[in-house]
Amino acid sequence: MSAPAAVIAWTDGGCRGNPGPGGWAFVLVETATRRCLERCDGEAETTNNRMELLAAVMALRSLRRSGLEVEIRSDSRYLVQAARDWLPGWKERGWRRRDGELQHVDLWQELDRLLGAQRVRWRWLPGHAGDPGNERADALVNQAMDALAAGRDPAWSGRRLWEAGW
Numbered sequence: 660m661s662a663p664a665a666v667i668a669w670t671d672g673g674c675r676g677n678p679g680p681g682g683w684a685f686v687l688v689e690t691a692t693r694r695c696l697e698r699c700d701g702e703a704e705t706t707n708n709r710m711e712l713l714a715a716v717m718a719l720r721s722l723r724r725s726g727l728e729v730e731i732r733s734d735s736r737y738l739v740q741a742a743r744d745w746l747p748g749w750k751e752r753g754w755r756r757r758d759g760e761l762q763h764v765d766l767w768q769e770l771d772r773l774l775g776a777q778r779v780r781w782r783w784l785p786g787h788a789g790d791p792g793n794e795r796a797d798a799l800v801n802q803a804m805d806a807l808a809a810g811r812d813p814a815w816s817g818r819r820l821w822e823a824g825w
Contacts, residue, residue: 672710682803
């Protein structure tokens with residue numbers, strides 16, 4: 660296995676109903692210092708795929724420097740495969756799929772812009788399989804959705820030292 664990237668970002672998104680109230684979250688760790696930034700938020704009416712995508716966008720937006728080696732870990736096959744394999748073709752076709760309209764064009768364009776500033780590699784991992792970063796991101800997604808359900812602001816951010824493994 661290769662050495663950890665300078666930054667590891669676990670991202671997750673989810674919905675209760677699809678569409679329905681949803682949340683996104685990321686856990687971002689600077690591997691050299693183990694400093695961790697966690698953030699979540701949500702929307703009252705959204706889709707699962709939009710929340711998965713927004714989590715990756717928001718993780719990349721939170722980076723203060725460009726040119727970093729970043730590994731994004733997600734349990735969304737859609738996000739990982741689209742970002743790794745399909746994005747260049749969509750861009751070539753004017754942000755369209757081969758068979759028609761592309762959903763969430765605004766976020767795909769923003770992700771493409773953000774990817775240009777970093778050296779990003781994507782890693783799919785199974786959800787709910789014990790990976791500490793994925794489990795934490797999932798818990799934050801649920802925290803955001805619980806806040807929405809209770810009529811509270813779903814936005815939350817925190818910093819700490821990362822104690823778990825990679």
